Amino acid sequence: xxxxxxxxxxxxxxxxxxxxxxxxxxxxxxxxxxxxxxxxxxxxxxxxxxxxxxxxxxxxxxxxxxxxxxxxxxxxxxxxxxxxxxxxxxxxxxxxxxxxxxxxxxxxxxxxxxxxxxxxxxxxxxxxxxxxxxxxxxxxxxxxxxxxxxxxxxxxxxxxxxxxxxxxxxxxxxxxxxxxxxxxxxxxxxxxxxxxxxxxxxxxxxxxxxxxxxxxxxxxxxxxxxxxxxxxxxxxxxxxxxxxxxxxxxxxxxxxxxxxxxxxxxxxxxxxxxxxxxxxxxxxxxxxxxxxxxxxxxxxxxxxxxxxxxxxxxxxxxxxxxxxxxxxxxxxxxxxxxxxxxxxxxxxxxxxxxxxxxxxxxxxxxxxxxxxxxxxxxxxxxxxxxxxxxxxxxxxxxxxxxxxxxxxxxxxxxxxxxxxxxxxxxxxxxxxxxxxxxxxxxxxxxxxxxxxxxxxxxxxxxxxxxxxxxxxxxxxxxxxxxxxxxxxxxxxxxxxxxxxxxxxxxxxxxxxxxxxxxxxxxxxxxxxxxxxxxxxxxxxxxxxxxxxxxxxxxxxxxxxxxxxxxxxxxxxxxxxxxxxxxxxxxxxxxxxxxxxxxxxxxxxxxxxxxxxxxxxxxxxxxxxxxxxxxxxxxxxxxxxxxxxxxxxxxxxxxxxxxxxxxxxxxxxxxxxxxxxxxxxxxxxxxxxxxxxxxx
Numbered sequence: 001x002x003x004x005x006x007x008x009x010x011x012x013x014x015x016x017x018x019x020x021x022x023x024x025x026x027x028x029x030x031x032x033x034x035x036x037x038x039x040x041x042x043x044x045x046x047x048x049x050x051x052x053x054x055x056x057x058x059x060x061x062x063x064x065x066x067x068x069x070x071x072x073x074x075x076x077x078x079x080x081x082x083x084x085x086x087x088x089x090x091x092x093x094x095x096x097x098x099x100x101x102x103x104x105x106x107x108x109x110x111x112x113x114x115x116x117x118x119x120x121x122x123x124x125x126x127x128x129x130x131x132x133x134x135x136x137x138x139x140x141x142x143x144x145x146x147x148x149x150x151x152x153x154x155x156x157x158x159x160x161x162x163x164x165x166x167x168x169x170x171x172x173x174x175x176x177x178x179x180x181x182x183x184x185x186x187x188x189x190x191x192x193x194x195x196x197x198x199x200x201x202x203x204x205x206x207x208x209x210x211x212x213x214x215x216x217x218x219x220x221x222x223x224x225x226x227x228x229x230x231x232x233x234x235x236x237x238x239x240x241x242x243x244x245x246x247x248x249x250x251x252x253x254x255x256x257x258x259x260x261x262x263x264x265x266x267x268x269x270x271x272x273x274x275x276x277x278x279x280x281x282x283x284x285x286x287x288x289x290x291x292x293x294x295x296x297x298x299x300x301x302x303x304x305x306x307x308x309x310x311x312x313x314x315x316x317x318x319x320x321x322x323x324x325x326x327x328x329x330x331x332x333x334x335x336x337x338x339x340x341x342x343x344x345x346x347x348x349x350x351x352x353x354x355x356x357x358x359x360x361x362x363x364x365x366x367x368x369x370x371x372x373x374x375x376x377x378x379x380x381x382x383x384x385x386x387x388x389x390x391x392x393x394x395x396x397x398x399x400x401x402x403x404x405x406x407x408x409x410x411x412x413x414x415x416x417x418x419x420x421x422x423x424x425x426x427x428x429x430x431x432x433x434x435x436x437x438x439x440x441x442x443x444x445x446x447x448x449x450x451x452x453x454x455x456x457x458x459x460x461x462x463x464x465x466x467x468x469x470x471x472x473x474x475x476x477x478x479x480x481x482x483x484x485x486x487x488x489x490x491x492x493x494x495x496x497x498x499x500x501x502x503x504x505x506x507x508x509x510x511x512x513x514x515x516x517x518x519x520x521x522x523x524x525x526x527x528x529x530x531x532x533x534x535x536x537x538x539x540x541x542x543x544x545x546x547x548x549x550x551x552x553x554x555x556x557x558x559x560x561x562x563x564x565x566x567x568x569x570x571x572x573x574x575x576x577x578x579x580x581x582x583x584x585x586x587x588x589x590x591x592x593x594x595x596x597x598x599x600x601x602x603x604x605x606x607x608x609x610x611x612x613x614x615x616x617x618x619x620x621x622x623x624x625x626x627x628x629x630x631x632x633x634x635x636x637x638x639x640x641x642x643x644x645x646x647x648x649x650x651x652x653x654x655x656x657x658x659x660x661x662x663x664x665x666x667x668x669x670x671x672x673x674x675x676x677x678x679x680x681x682x683x684x685x686x687x688x689x690x691x692x693x694x695x
Contacts, residue, residue, distance in 0.1 A: 017083045024076030025116035028069040032160045033124025035577040037153025064296045065578045068585035075592045081175050102176040117161035202252025205245045212242025217647050228374035250287045286593045287633045294637030297582035300575040301670045305663040317448040319482045322555040327477040344494040351483040356386035357469035358476045360429040383517040385456045389465035407442035409459040413451040437468050454551040495558040500541045511536045512551045587681040594685035598692040618695040630682040638671050
């Protein structure tokens with residue numbers, strides 16, 4: 001019988017250990033391949049805004065998922081080596097050649113790795129296809145959402161498998177090159193004790209965890225808004241303070257135990273305390289990784305509720321349809337709307353048309369220097385703004401707005417941004433007569449009905465409006481058509497018909513992105529420079545870019561909600577993938593650590609039994625170990641992510657509005673679901689430990 005046959009018999013005898021390794025390696029490759037195949041599919045790439053924050057966040061968290069998958073596969077491999085260590089030591093003790101033993105062992109690992117990688121890549125692409133088809137079936141099914149195979153996904157799967165194979169090879173070489181026979185035989189009993197630390201050590205860990213989040217997120221916002229300075233990119237390293245803080249906090253929780261006022265409790269638990277401290281370095285490393293993975297998974301799961309605040313704000317507008325377009329263009333009018341309403345048997349109510357004169361406004365152009373200082377360049381003629389009188393504003397909205405003569409109100413849709421302030425404008429110029437008028441900021445008015453993303457809008461005193469903006473030709477006016485429809489089963493079809501006709505009637509001059517401005521485009525042309533917004537956009541109803549980038553995108557509630565759900569559903573699918581990877585890593589790492597504790601302390605538990613400890617005491621000791629391993633990382637990761645979410649909501653506008661409170665409530669529920677998942681892993685690990693220890 002040769003060594004290969006001996007290994008085959010051992011493989012059948014220790015089937016559960018091999019199944020665990022094969023599952024972890026294959027599952028890691030499958031997750032990465034399926035996610036990459038979905039993420040880099042041309043269909044998904046069209047939905048992701050090019051260069052946008054969403055794309056950056058997805059790539060960043062994908063990198064975390066890669067690390068998480070690699071990590072739990074390495075942990076599973078390390079546990080497998082612990083199982084193999086005693087077998088290897090016995091072979092060496094019986095006189096087996098280390099060279100022959102290593103060759104056979106490497107061959108066995110290579111077969112396992114190759115099979116897992118091949119199956120993982122194939123099944124990963126199949127999983128990506130199946131998940132996407134279910135997504136189309138359950139969420140949105142259009143021609144634009146058809147699945148498209150991406151070779152990039154398979155390439156990333158292959159690269160990940162190669163990286164995983166390299167890690168396994170290095171671990172195997174280190175494992176086999178140990179020359180001391182007793183080291184191999186006692187590998188399962190090796191401990192890494194940790195020194196006890198003080199309460200101050202734990203307190204500083206808690207403070208550093210919070211301070212790292214504050215420094216990384218809040219300080220850049222404060223310096224930019226209050227001191228006109230941009231923190232250098234290296235400042236993001238302050239988040240590492242939180243990681244160091246988590247390490248110190250976990251170390252304290254593991255190592256610090258005092259007799260206190262109830263010494264009987266301390267002595268009752270002195271054995272589990274000592275066991276935890278004797279393997280403290282290993283445990284702390286595992287728990288820190290788990291805490292970071294829990295945080296990453298919650299970050300992924302919180303993305304959709306965090307970005308759904310806009311969806312809940314859509315209903316705040318009192319009009320169902322708001323359609324803006326240049327007044328000089330022959331677009332949809334009341335006759336067209338009524339014709340489509342008759343075709344779909346819906347009733348149009350509260351039909352209104354309003355013209356907004358366009359005047360050249362002054363403004364401030366902001367940018368950062370290479371040194372991180374804010375540059376503010378004032379322009380007397382900056383771009384076009386749109387105006388309405390206070391009386392007309394009240395007539396349309398029902399809101400009485402007292403505007404002082406010589407003043408103006410800015411119509412807004414949310415909090416003030418960093419690059420444009422509500423009070424930037426201090427004068428206007430008539431584009432026909434070139435006459436200039438000084439104005440002063442009187443306040444801002446939140447109104448989603450009249451807010452227009454394509455240009456800033458202002459409310460003037462009636463006298464000022466008559467003097468400044470009246471009688472402008474239609475070439476310098478923008479028309480906005482607004483109306484409601486009664487509830488009907490055909491409301492969605494009617495909305496789609498209006499949307500399609502509006503796009504069909506839109507000429508090439510309306511095919512402009514949101515940042516386009518006629519005056520800035522003219523000035524750029526005079527100086528032979530490029531205008532950032534001077535780029536056409538394709539106008540067809542199913543173009544996913546229209547909602548985010550078209551200057552004249554109509555606010556039709558049903559269409560906006562439908563498109564928002566489509567886009568957010570894709571993001572949700574991507575982020576749920578990442579969360580699955582991170583949570584899988586958490587489960588496998590925690591389970592691996594639990595089994596390692598059982599293996600490393602089997603002799604100790606046998607000794608305790610011989611000394612008179614009953615099964616109930618052994619089970620309580622096991623439970624004490626597992627509680628720390630599962631509870632501490634989960635609580636630390638969850639609390640840190642919830643705190644960071646509050647900081648994000650507060651940082652948007654220095655307050656937490658109703659929609660953000662709803663989103664935070666959903667985040668809390670999601671956290672509860674994650675805790676239930678980790679609890680189930682805990683119960684399974686507990687049962688496995690009891691089975692291994694026969695208690």
